[in-house]
Structures are given as C-alpha cells and as structure tokens.
Amino acid sequence: MKLEQIKIDGFGILHNLTxxxxxxxxxxxxxxxxxxxxxxxxxxxCLYGFYQRGSQQRYEPIKGGNHGGSLRxxxxxxxxxxxRVPDRRSSGALIIExxxxxxxxxxxxxxxxxxxxxxxxxxxxxxFGLDELQQLKLLDNNDLNSLLYSIGIGSTISLADIEGxxxxxxxxxxxxxxxxxxxxxxxxxLQEINSKLRESSRVTDEYRQLKGQIIAAKKAAxxxxxxxxxxxxxxxxxxxxxxxxxxxxxxxxxxxxxxxIPNRNLPVDGAEKLTQAKVELERINSAYYQAAAKIDPxxxxxxxxxxxxxxxxxxxxxxxxxxxxAQIQVNVAEERYQQAAVECRELQNQITAIExxxxxxxxxxxxxxRLFEQLKQIDTNPEPGFNRLSVLLGAVxxxxxxxxxxxxSSSNYNLGMGITAGVLVLIAVSLGTMLVKSNRxxxxxxxxxxxxxxxxxxxxPEFEMLSFEQKLLREEELRQEINRLSQQLMQLEAxxxxxxxxxxxxxxxxxxxxxxxxxxxxxxxxxxxxxxxEVETYLQVMETLPNLLQEKQLLxxxxxxxxQACQTNDPEQIAHWYRVQAEREQxxxxxxxxxxxxxxxxxxxxxDAVVFFEGTDKETLMQQQEDLKADILQLxxxxxxLQQNIGGLTAQKEMIEQxxxxxxxxxxxxxxxxxxxxxxxxxxxLKTCQWxxxxxxxxxxxxxxxxxxxxASEYFAAITDNRYTRVYAPIGMKELKIETANGEILAPHxxxxxxxxxxxxxxxxxxALQIGAEKVELPIFADDILVNFDRxxxxxxxxxxxxxxxxxxxVLLTCHENIAKLFAPQQVRYLNGKxxxxx
Numbered sequence: 001m002k003l004e005q006i007k008i009d010g011f012g013i014l015h016n017l018t019x020x021x022x023x024x025x026x027x028x029x030x031x032x033x034x035x036x037x038x039x040x041x042x043x044x045x046c047l048y049g050f051y052q053r054g055s056q057q058r059y060e061p062i063k064g065g066n067h068g069g070s071l072r073x074x075x076x077x078x079x080x081x082x083x084r085v086p087d088r089r090s091s092g093a094l095i096i097e098x099x100x101x102x103x104x105x106x107x108x109x110x111x112x113x114x115x116x117x118x119x120x121x122x123x124x125x126x127x128f129g130l131d132e133l134q135q136l137k138l139l140d141n142n143d144l145n146s147l148l149y150s151i152g153i154g155s156t157i158s159l160a161d162i163e164g165x166x167x168x169x170x171x172x173x174x175x176x177x178x179x180x181x182x183x184x185x186x187x188x189x190l191q192e193i194n195s196k197l198r199e200s201s202r203v204t205d206e207y208r209q210l211k212g213q214i215i216a217a218k219k220a221a222x223x224x225x226x227x228x229x230x231x232x233x234x235x236x237x238x239x240x241x242x243x244x245x246x247x248x249x250x251x252x253x254x255x256x257x258x259x260x261i262p263n264r265n266l267p268v269d270g271a272e273k274l275t276q277a278k279v280e281l282e283r284i285n286s287a288y289y290q291a292a293a294k295i296d297p298x299x300x301x302x303x304x305x306x307x308x309x310x311x312x313x314x315x316x317x318x319x320x321x322x323x324x325x326a327q328i329q330v331n332v333a334e335e336r337y338q339q340a341a342v343e344c345r346e347l348q349n350q351i352t353a354i355e356x357x358x359x360x361x362x363x364x365x366x367x368x369x370r371l372f373e374q375l376k377q378i379d380t381n382p383e384p385g386f387n388r389l390s391v392l393l394g395a396v397x398x399x400x401x402x403x404x405x406x407x408x409s410s411s412n413y414n415l416g417m418g419i420t421a422g423v424l425v426l427i428a429v430s431l432g433t434m435l436v437k438s439n440r441x442x443x444x445x446x447x448x449x450x451x452x453x454x455x456x457x458x459x460x461p462e463f464e465m466l467s468f469e470q471k472l473l474r475e476e477e478l479r480q481e482i483n484r485l486s487q488q489l490m491q492l493e494a495x496x497x498x499x500x501x502x503x504x505x506x507x508x509x510x511x512x513x514x515x516x517x518x519x520x521x522x523x524x525x526x527x528x529x530x531x532x533x534e535v536e537t538y539l540q541v542m543e544t545l546p547n548l549l550q551e552k553q554l555l556x557x558x559x560x561x562x563x564q565a566c567q568t569n570d571p572e573q574i575a576h577w578y579r580v581q582a583e584r585e586q587x588x589x590x591x592x593x594x595x596x597x598x599x600x601x602x603x604x605x606x607x608d609a610v611v612f613f614e615g616t617d618k619e620t621l622m623q624q625q626e627d628l629k630a631d632i633l634q635l636x637x638x639x640x641x642l643q644q645n646i647g648g649l650t651a652q653k654e655m656i657e658q659x660x661x662x663x664x665x666x667x668x669x670x671x672x673x674x675x676x677x678x679x680x681x682x683x684x685x686l687k688t689c690q691w692x693x694x695x696x697x698x699x700x701x702x703x704x705x706x707x708x709x710x711x712a713s714e715y716f717a718a719i720t721d722n723r724y725t726r727v728y729a730p731i732g733m734k735e736l737k738i739e740t741a742n743g744e745i746l747a748p749h750x751x752x753x754x755x756x757x758x759x760x761x762x763x764x765x766x767x768a769l770q771i772g773a774e775k776v777e778l779p780i781f782a783d784d785i786l787v788n789f790d791r792x793x794x795x796x797x798x799x800x801x802x803x804x805x806x807x808x809x810x811v812l813l814t815c816h817e818n819i820a821k822l823f824a825p826q827q828v829r830y831l832n833g834k835x836x837x838x839x
Contacts, residue, residue, distance in 0.1 A: 001113055002809045003043075003779050004079075005072040010065025011045070012038040017069075021779075022827050025805035028813045029820040030831030036813040037129065039831070040783050044127055046071050046084040047110065048119040049091030058090075068092060072099075075113060082110065115776025122778065125767045129783035133757050133764075166690045173683045183679040186672050193669045210653040214646060221642040228635045235628040241609065242621050244601045248613050251594040254587050261584045264577055267565045271578040274562050274571060277555045284552050291541045291548070298527050299538060312524055313539055319517045320532055326510040333506045337499040344496055347489045354478050354485070365479065369472055375458075376465075586743065708766045715762035719796045720755070727759065736763075754788040758797065761785060765804055772808055779809040786812075786819055798822045 008017040014035045019028065030036050041059055046069065051057040061067050070083035079099040087093035096105040096113075114122070124132065174183035267273070358365075458464045518528040521535070530538070563569045566577065595606075602609040653667070706729075713727045716738075726739040738746045738759065748756050761782075768780050786794055801810055802823075814820055820828050 001073055001075045001777055001779070003071055003811070004074055006039070006043065006069070007072070008039070008042055008065075008069035010061030010063070010067050011042045011069060012059035013062050014038055014042065015061065015063040015065045019829055021809070021811060024809060025802060025823065025827050026809075026811045027820050027823045027828045028811065028831055029817065029828055030813075030815060032815050034815075034831045036815065036831060037783055040127055040129065040781050040813060042069060043071065043781060044119070044123060045092075046082060047114065048122070049094070050084070052090050073113065080105075080109075080113065082113070113776075114778065115771075117771070117776065117778060125764050125771070125780075126778050127781040128764070128785070130757070130785055130787065133760055133782075133785050134753070162689075162693060166686050166693070170683055170686045170690070173679050173686070183676060183683065186676045186679065190669060190672045190676060193665055193672060197665045197669060207653065210649055214649045214653065217642055217646045217649065221639060221646065224635055224639045224642065228632060228639065231628055231632045231635065235625065235632065238621055238625050238628060240601055241612070242618070242625065244598055244609075245613075245618055245621070247594050247597050247601075251591055251598070254591045254594065258584060258587050258591065261580060261587070263584060264581055266577060266581055267562060270562050270566065271575055273558065274574060277558050277562070278571075281552065281555050281559075284548050284555070288545075288548055291544060295534070295538045295541055308524075315520055316517075316535055316539065319513065319520060320536070323510065323513050323517065323532055326506065326513050330503070330506045330510055333499065333503040337496065337503045340492060340496040340499050344489065344492050347485055347492060351482055351485050351489065354482050358475055358478055358482075362479065365472075365475060369476075372468065372472060376469075582743065708763070708770045711766035711769060712759075712763040715765050715800060716759055718800050719758045719762060719793055721792065721796065724755075724759075727763070754790065754793070757785065757788055758793060761797070765800070769804070769808055777808060779811055781811045781813070783813045784815060786814070787816065794819070795822070 002023055003021050004023075005021065006017075006019045008014045010016075012035065013033075017035075017039075019039075028036060028039065038059060041057060045051070045059070050059075050067070067086045068084040070081055073080045073082055081095075081097045081099055083095040083097075084092050085095065094107045094110060096107065096109045097103070098105060117126075171181065173181055175181045178184045179188075360368075458468060517532070517535075521528045521530055526535075526538070562574075566574045568574060598609070599606045709727050709729060713725065716727055717723075717725050723741055724738050725741050728737055728739070729735065736748055736759075738748070738751065740746065748759060751759065764780070768778070772778070786797060789797060798819075801812070804810065812819075812823075
C-alpha cells in the first residue's frame with residue numbers, strides 16, 4: 001500500500017492543504033510551528049479515527065474548514081480514497097471509495113488495507129517522532145514481540161499462522177465425541193452401511209473379476225505414487241542442498257582460515273589482566289608518593305615494626321584525646337570569658353546611653369523635684385482675694401439692720417434713722433479692711449509663683465506643668481534603671497574576673513600536655529614541633545604503607561606469571577598474540593553459527609549432508625535436479641494413464657451394481673473406508689506437522705535469531721560504519737544486546753543518545769519490511785528523527801533510507817534545511833503554502 005496524496009480540509013493549524021507524495025521517498029520541510037507534527041497526527045487520525053472530544057490530540061480546526069480530510073491510496077492495481085469526516089461518534093465517520101469503480105466500500109475495508117495492523121503497532125513502527133524513537137520497547141509489546149519472533153517459511157508464510165490453521169483444519173476433520181467434523185460423519189455412515197451389508201450376500205463372478213482388476217490397478221497406482229513420492233523427496237533434498245550450498249562454501253573457507261592460524265595456549269584474559277596490573281601498579285606508586293607528600297619532609301618514610309607502630313599509636317592516641325579535651329576546655333573557657341566581657345561592655349554602653357539622656361546630678365534632680373512639689377501645691381490653692389461670702393453675709397446683715405431700723409423707726413423715727421446710719425458706717429469700715437488684706441495676700445501668692453517658675457525654667461505654667469512633671473517622672477525612672485544596671489555590672493565584672501583566671505589555668509594545662517607530646521615525639525625520633533594533625537597524618541600513612549607495598553608485590557608477581565605463561569616480556573608481542581587469538585575465536589564462532597544454520601536446514605541428517613557435500617559439487621547437484629524433474633514427469637504420466645484405466649473399470653463395475661444392492665453397499669463402504677483412511681491420514685499428517693512446527697519453533701528460538709533482528713543488524717552496521725555488527729535478543733530475556741566489531745557486548749542504555757536512536761530506527765526499518773513481506777506494506781512516517789546524528793552517520797542513514805525506499809515508501813518530516821538538501825529536489829515538499837509542489 002502506498003500513499004499518493006494527503007488532503008487536509010481542517011486539522012489543527014492546517015487548512016486547505018494538499019500534498020502529493022512520491023512513490024518511494026518524500027521529504028516534507030517546514031519551520032517550527034508550520035504543522036509537521038500535526039500532519040503526522042492527521043495521517044494517524046484519518047486511518048484510525050479522531051481522539052476523544054476535548055483531547056489535545058483531536059486537533060480541532062483552528063483556521064477554518066471542516067474537521068478532517070482524505071488520503072489517496074494505491075494498493076496493487078486498486079486505487080482508494082479514504083476520508084475521515086466529523087460524525088456523532090467522537091472518532092468521526094470513515095468513507096472509503098474505490099476510485100476506479102466509484103463504489104463506496106464499508107468501513108471494514110480499512111482493516112484489509114491496513115492488514116490488521118493495530119493503532120499502537122502503527123504508531124510504534126510506522127508513524128513516530130523523536131520521543132517515540134527514543135522509547136521503543138520492542139520486547140514489552142505483544143504485537144511487536146510476536147512479529148519479532150515469527151518463524152517464516154519462504155518469505156511470506158509464518159509458522160505461527162500455519163500452526164493455528166493446522167489446528168482449525170484438524171478440528172474440521174475429526175474431534176472426539178464430535179458429530180459435525182467430516183471424519184465423524186463418515187464413521188457414522190460406515191457403521192450404517194456395515195449394518196446393511198450384513199443383510200445382503202449376493203455377489204457375481206464378473207463383479208469379483210472387475211473388482212480384482214480395480215484392486216490390481218490401484219495397487220500399481222499406489223506403487224507409482226510411492227516411487228513418485230520418493231523422487232519428490234529426493235528432489236526436495238537436492239533443492240535444499242542447492243539452497244544451502246552458499247553457506248557450506250562459507251564454512252569451508254572459514255575452516256581453511258582457521259587451519260592457517262595457530263591456536264596458542266594463552267592465559268584467559270591475559271591481555272586485560274596485564275593492562276589492569278600495569279594500571280594498578282601506577283595507581284599504587286602514585287598513592288605511595290601522595291602519602292609521602294602528606295607528611296613532614298623531615299620525616300624519613302620507612303616502615304615501622306608493628307609493635308613499635310602500635311605502641312606509638314596507643315601513646316599518641318591517649319595524648320591526642322587529652323589534648324583534644326584540653327583544647328575543648330580552653331575553647332569553652334575562652335568563649336565563656338569573651339561572652340562575659342561582651343555582656344560587661346553591653347551593660348556599660350546601656351548605662352552610658354541612659355546617662356546621656358539625663359541632665360545634671362542626682363542632687364540637682366532632688367532640688368528640681370522639691371521645687372516642683374512646692375509649685376504644684378501653690379498651683380493647687382486658689383489665689384487669695386476678696387471673700388465674696390463675707391460680703392454677702394455682711395450685706396444680709398445690713399439689710400436686716402435696715403429692716404429692723406425701719407420697723408423700729410416706724411414707731412420711733414429719729415432713733416431708727418440713727419441706728420441705720422451707724423450700721424451703714426460699721427459695714428463700710430469692715431468691707432474696706434477686708435479688701436486691703438485680700439490684695440496683700442494676692443501679691444505674695446504671685447511673687448512666690450513667679451519665683452518658683454523662674455527657678456524651674458517654666459515660662460507658661462498653665463501649659464508646661466504637665467510636660468515638666470512627665471519629664472521629672474521619666475528622669476526618675478532612668479536614674480532607677482541606672483542604679484539597677486550598675487548593680488548587675490558589678491556582679492558581671494566579678495564573674496568575668498573569675499572566668500579570666502579559669503582561662504589562664506586551662507591554657508596552662510594544655511601547654512603541659514603539649515610539652516609531654518614533644519617528649520613523646522623525641523623518644524620516637526620525630527620532630528618535636530609536629531602538630532597533632534601532622535602526627536595523625538604520619539600515623540595514617542604508616543598504617544596504609546604496608547598494604548600498598550603488599551599490593552605492589554602481588555601485582556609484580558602477577559605480571560611475572562603472565563610473562564612466564566606467554567614466554568615473553570614484550571607487552572606488544574603479547575597484545576598481538578591475543579589479537580590473533582581473538583580473530584581465531586571469531587572465525588570459530590562464525591563457523592559454529594554456519595553449522596547451526598546448516599543443522600537447521602538438515603536437522604538430524606546434518607552429518608550425512610556434510611559427507612554428501614564433501615563428495616560432490618554444485619554442477620553435479622544441478623544435474624541431479626534436472627534428472628529428477630524428468631523422472632517425476634514420466635511417473636506422473638504413467639499414473640494418469642492408470643487413473644484412466646481405473647475409471648473405465650469402475651464404470652463397468654457400477655453398471656453391474658445398478659441391479660445389485662450388495663455391491664452398491666460394498667462400493668459405498670469402500671468409498672467411505674477410503675475416505676475415512678484418507679481423512680485419517682490427512683488428520684495424522686496435520687498432527688505430525690503441528691508437532692514438527694512446535695519442535696522447529698522451539699529449536700529456532702534457541703538456535704536462531706529472528707529475521708527482523710538480522711535485518712536490523714545489517715541496517716545498524718550500515719549506519720555506524722560497521723562499528724556495531726549484530727543486534728540480538730538473548731533467549732528467555734526481554735531485552736536487546738548489541739555486539740561491537742571487536743566482540744564487546746553492550747546494552748542499549750550503554751550507548752549514546754544518538755546511537756540508541758540509530759539502533760531503534762534500524763529495528764523499525766527491519767520491522768516495517770518484515771511486516772510488509774508477511775502481511776501488508778504501510779508507508780513509514782518519521783518526524784525529525786535525524787537531529788542527533790553526527791555528519792557521517794547522518795549521511796549513512798540518508799543513503800539507507802534511499803535504499804529502503806526503493807521497496808518501501810518513506811515520508812520524512814523535518815525543520816532542518818540542511819537535512820532536506822541531502823535529498824533530490826523533486827522529493828522535497830515545502831510546508832509553507834505550496835506543499836503540493838516539489839522544489
């Protein structure tokens with residue numbers, strides 16, 4: 001199946017787009033965002049249906065047009081138009097039209113066009129981008145796994161399919177306790193005929209004679225068939241040997257090469273061990289010099305006796321622990337002293353800061369406070385003045401006297417007037433005296449108030465009294481805080497003095513321990529000014545030095561053994577011998593592989609086939625093939641003549657049987673028996689074939705790799721310039737292995753990202769061609785898969801794609817102009833509004 005044209009009405013950002021495709025290879029070039037991935041998803045959706053509504057992969061039209069489009073497909077001599085349009089179903093409606101007849105076909109026709117390929121298999125093998133290329137999981141996909149391990153006869157038949165068909169054919173012939181299978185029905189009819197024959201016994205001489213002639217003719221025909229079968233089997237064997245002849249010739253050449261290469265008895269992995277030993281020696285020497293560089297240059301690097309080392313280590317460890325504890329105590333004492341000193345400074349700073357907020361001395365503050373108390377007392381008492389109550393009482397008294405005088409005068413006028421005048425005079429004198437006293441007191445009050453406000457610096461008592469009182473209260477609080485902080489400072493200074501004395505004592509203890517350590521170093525002839533850290537480093541070096549020297553001796557002994565086994569001290573000569581030995585082993589492996597292939601051809605008759613190969617040549621085999629074909633033709637003609645004779649005799653016998661039921665029953669029984677034997681033989685043959693297929697399948701899985709992986713190996717080697725020569729799947733393991741040109745076995749995760757992509761691309765090409773050979777050929781769509789390839793492998797891949805496209809259609813989508821320029825201009829389409837034309 002090939003795509004001729006892609007036509008999009010509306011799909012994502014694509015609208016009213018038509019692209020004509022080449023029958024072999026088409027490159028669709030477009031910048032990022034031009035719709036390449038959208039185009040790839042359109043092909044998927046057109047063949048398998050739109051995604052669910054609301055899904056981002058549904059690609060509803062953004063720039064107009066009806067959702068969907070069409071693909072024009074060529075399948076052999078037929079031409080179809082496959083369209084996908086919106087429908088009440090989320091997947092849309094599929095319309096298939098036969099362009100030659102104009103007839104609309106059912107949606108099921110798409111399964112025939114796709115050869116039963118599922119959507120997941122299509123998206124894995126045929127329509128993939130860079131992300132899918134990096135995540136191919138062949139052996140975890142049931143569809144791919146069955147294809148990967150399918151066993152073919154010829155180039156188009158799968159033994160897995162044949163086995164299923166064999167089981168169905170066997171069930172149609174015979175099933176235990178069945179009624180519908182053909183053999184079951186024949187056996188029932190035989191039982192009925194035998195019952196009827198027992199009721200009839202008439203037989204004529206002529207009938208018996210004809211029957212004898214028919215039996216003799218059938219016997220002769222059977223003998224010819226047997227001879228014909230032998231000839232055909234012999235022809236099949238000769239043709240099989242001709243087919244295997246190239247493999248035999250390769251095996252002969254390889255064995256001749258093996259005889260020319262001597263088989264040396266070299267130690268296993270000797271070259272690797274030699275290299276590893278040299279590397280380890282360099283590492284040990286480097287470690288030795290690094291250890292020497294760590295210690296004081298005045299110390300001579302020589303081994304200590306174990307007893308002396310252990311004694312020094314024990315004594316030093318005791319001193320080191322004591323010095324460490326002394327240092328900890330010094331640090332604690334130092335930290336405690338410094339903390340106390342800091343707290344003293346902080347308290348002193350607080351006192352100084354508070355004193356800066358206070359004016360004057362403590363005595364001056366007490367004077368201001370006493371004057372302000374007096375001022376408050378004066379301000380609280382009202383200013384002395386004229387007593388209004390006294391005046392009121394006097395006025396009331398005057399009025400009383402006047403009333404009394406008036407009443408009295410009404411009886412004695414003259415006396416009343418005199419009394420009234422006297423009272424008025426008395427009142428006037430009293431009021432005058434009171435006014436004079438009141439004015440004098442007010443003057444004194446004002447003078448005192450002025451004097452106090454002047455001393456306190458208050459210009460407006462009515463507005464400044466409250467703020468001055470608050471200021472005095474704040475100053476009193478600050479002076480109390482100073483007293484409290486001064487008490488704390490005295491206590492803290494006493495504690496600081498004690499801490500300083502304790503710190504001096506701790507320093508003295510540490511100095512004593514260091515002096516003892518210097519004496520210890522002198523006893524062991526070490527510089528007495530070494531620090532604890534330098535001594536620890538020296539002891540560590542002394543601890544590791546014996547191990548290094550022991551490892552060095554072992555490695556030198558290993559090198560000596562390798563040199564003795566190889567009978568030379570020349571590493572280059574040893575490496576050369578190992579390369580020659582590896583070449584010999586590779587040839588031996590190739591010979592073993594070819595023997596496996598030949599054993600697959602001939603099975604248990606392999607040894608006889610080898611003897612036959614050694615005693616013949618290809619021309620003799622071809623002559624035997626021609627002679628056998630001629631003999632088979634002559635035997636077939638003789639068999640046809642016998643069949644005609646049997647037919648004539650049978651016709652005469654039937655004429656006699658028309659009047660004799662017994663013979664009719666016998667004939668019917670014979671026919672049924674022959675048919676039963678034929679069905680039984682056929683059923684047995686099918687059963688035997690089923691067993692053989694199962695046996696061959698298991699042997700194939702053990703001894704041969706799938707054709708897909710063989711093809712993938714060839715493609716992968718072509719891409720990588722034969723750096724990687726084989727791709728295979730170990731039996732019982734769902735993983736791939738890659739063999740390099742020098743025989744190293746790697747897993748995919750050990751390859752670089754670009755190499756992994758090249759591996760999975762080669763496997764996809766092999767899968768597509770294998771499926772095309774066995775089922776259906778579908779175009780391969782690849783979206784920007786070459787971006788991580790280096791220049792050389794990119795060119796190799798392009799050449800491989802051109803080669804594969806001669807038998808399998810490929811569509812490459814890319815946003816890289818340099819990649820598009822690697823292909824012929826007529827194969828390039830530009831996704832920029834003129835995608836329907838080659839540029």
